[in-house]
Amino acid sequence: MSGKTDCKDLNKLTHAINLWSIERNLHLQDPTKQALKSLEELGELAKALLKNDREELIDAVGDTYVTLVILCQQLGIEMSDCVNAAYNEIKDRRGKIVDGTFVKEVAG
Template sequence: MNKITTNLTIQELVPLIHQWAKERGIFDKSTPFDQLLKTHEEVGELIKACYNNDKPAIQDAIGDVMVTLINYCYMVEENVNHIIKHALTTTPDTKSPPVRLAIFSEMVLADLLRYECKQGFKLSHISPYSNTLYIIKNLISIALLESTTLEECLNIAYNEIKNRKGKIINRKFIKDEK
């Protein structure tokens, strides 16, 4: 894992993540559904890290989930900075264990996946804004329970990906092997 060289704010990181995704063709060659599939993969890693009580892996997974949610929000034209600000003003859940919060996030993510799939599903009650808000609130709670912050986790993730090269294959970013 790369050491954090700069501690940027979330508001500074969001446009850097957007630029990173644009430069790699993620916005042009994938869909919101593809971004949610990647989020699903990253939430799975978060569940495993929480279950194993592996703080570095939890921080990495929280940051990776945030990167994919930032990309998803960009693609569906939701203001992710507003969602994050809203999430930060709510009371975190410090009573539930981190693994439970991660599993709840996966359940909400499943609703978003069905919403974006739109193949025979009628989910008018699903909102990209409110579902993303719920997931980010859970990420904040997990971070707090692990004595870290959303901002620290996002910095870890950005520092890990910022120089990463790769290509889009089947609408998925595949990183180049070193």
């Protein structure tokens, strides 16, 4: 995969990321180091938010996604399974916004 692409299909992009990772032998590397790379990208995301830098924000979100896709690949799990599980966990969740953050309602 070389050159710029404007593909908007997340499944196709995820597949392309996986192929890119295999071409560079990243798929066989230590997932702990990949998790640290994801944290590094999240730090860049926080920095972009603080600076209100939209271009850097877009880059950081994308880079974070790429690192997480590769982490899933290294762990032998599908990113779509992770997102599906997370959505199924939150889809019926109720709660309220407190100081700009969603706080889930405690069942009981």
